[in-house]
Amino acid sequence: MSGAYKFRLQKLLxxxxxxxxxxxxxxxEAQREKNMVEKELNSLKENYSAHRNIDAYESIIQQKIKQNYLNALNYSIDKNTIVLEDKGKILEQKREKLKLCQVEKKTVxxxxxxxxxxxxxEQNLIEQKSNDEFALFAFIRNNTRIHGNK
Structure with missing residues (x-):
């Protein structure tokens, strides 16, 4: 064979x-960020669930503090829900970009x-032609020896 295969578009690949x-x-990275926000949101929801019951036997000040805390948790939950949706959209964009890059690479x-x-x-064909020529020359050489000796 005349040489190793060299792909002309290797730099592109x-x-x-x-x-x-x-x-x-x-x-x-986008997936990691989304998972972090999701984990934080679940933590906030668990806190809300754990503290959502306001007992009547507590003092008014304690009830008011608990209510403010629940309001803050609710606000954080709403805020993180929006952030989670945004992270989900970003993740989808990154997924589409990754698919496109994979398709472009696979094409090359x-x-x-x-x-x-x-x-x-082509190399096998060239080698086969060379082998055929060698066989033909050997046949002619052997044939002329046999017929030349008679």
């Missing part, structure tokens, strides 16, 4: 691989594979 890797990191990889297969077929 490397660039697309880098884009995909960066996109994966961004996606993981498929092109590389097809060109490599074509290259190998």
């Amino acid at each position: 490397d660039i697309r691989q880098d884009f995909e890797d960066k996109s994966k990191l961004e996606f993981k 990889e498929i092109l590389k594979e097809k060109q490599k297969i074509s290259f190998l077929k």
